[in-house]
Amino acid sequence: MNAGYGSVRVLHDVSIDVASGSTVALLGTNGNGKSTLMKCIMGLVEPQSGEIYLEADGERIDLVGLGTEAIVDLGITMVPEGRRLFPKLTVEENLLLGAYRPAARANMDENLDFCLKTFPRLDERRNQLAGSMSGGEQQMLAVARSIMSDPRLLLIDEPSVGLAPILVSQMIEQIGELKNSRGLTVLMAEQNFNQAIKIADSGYIIVHGEIAFAAATNKELRENDMVKTYYLGG
Numbered sequence: 356m357n358a359g360y361g362s363v364r365v366l367h368d369v370s371i372d373v374a375s376g377s378t379v380a381l382l383g384t385n386g387n388g389k390s391t392l393m394k395c396i397m398g399l400v401e402p403q404s405g406e407i408y409l410e411a412d413g414e415r416i417d418l419v420g421l422g423t424e425a426i427v428d429l430g431i432t433m434v435p436e437g438r439r440l441f442p443k444l445t446v447e448e449n450l451l452l453g454a455y456r457p458a459a460r461a462n463m464d465e466n467l468d469f470c471l472k473t474f475p476r477l478d479e480r481r482n483q484l485a486g487s488m489s490g491g492e493q494q495m496l497a498v499a500r501s502i503m504s505d506p507r508l509l510l511i512d513e514p515s516v517g518l519a520p521i522l523v524s525q526m527i528e529q530i531g532e533l534k535n536s537r538g539l540t541v542l543m544a545e546q547n548f549n550q551a552i553k554i555a556d557s558g559y560i561i562v563h564g565e566i567a568f569a570a571a572t573n574k575e576l577r578e579n580d581m582v583k584t585y586y587l588g589g
Contacts, residue, residue: 356405442486453503
């Protein structure tokens with residue numbers, strides 16, 4: 356897939372595979388195209404060429420050309436970089452707004468209970484305005500709001516940005532648990548390699564809009580010479 360903005364190409368022949376039930380890390384420093392790839396999947400940026408498809412329920416569904424609302428209805432949800440919460444609404448109101456897609460409404464109470472148990476701090480703050488919470492609490496809320504849409508594929512863009520190191524570790528662990536507790540498929544764009552590889556089943560390194568390395572397993576990702584030299588300090 357190739358994509359960009361106007362005459363500026365950002366992604367060059369990018370190809371990735373996100374297997375059902377896996378946690379896949381899209382690794383790279385700022386400005387290398389991670390967010391653009393996420394936006395292409397969500398229909399926010401239209402690829403200049405190539406295809407994006409979802410294989411689900413025995414069908415192969417082409418996502419290119421679909422609007423974002425239609426893509427969300429298929430069970431694909433993104434936690435955007437910067438969280439994009441409704442700051443003047445309460446924690447609970449933000450969560451309930453996450454369940455707006457028709458397929459999620461039937462399970463709204465069950466999903467709300469899951470989110471509040473997974474992120475106990477949100478239960479404590481459920482009547483607090485989202486804009487008055489700490490950065491770590493807001494990131495929890497952004498992830499939980501996406502879970503409320505009952506997704507099959509969850510995209511998470513830079514969950515560690517703006518968080519203290521101890522909160523980054525906690526957040527990554529909680530994201531990793533979603534595969535076990537919900538059976539979720541997760542594609543996580545992240546620049547914190549040390550944390551991301553703790554939960555990744557496989558991963559890709561994107562450099563200047565190109566896939567520089569693809570790892571089919573966590574071991575391959577950890578043991579690659581480029582990863583160890585440039586990202587893990589080895």
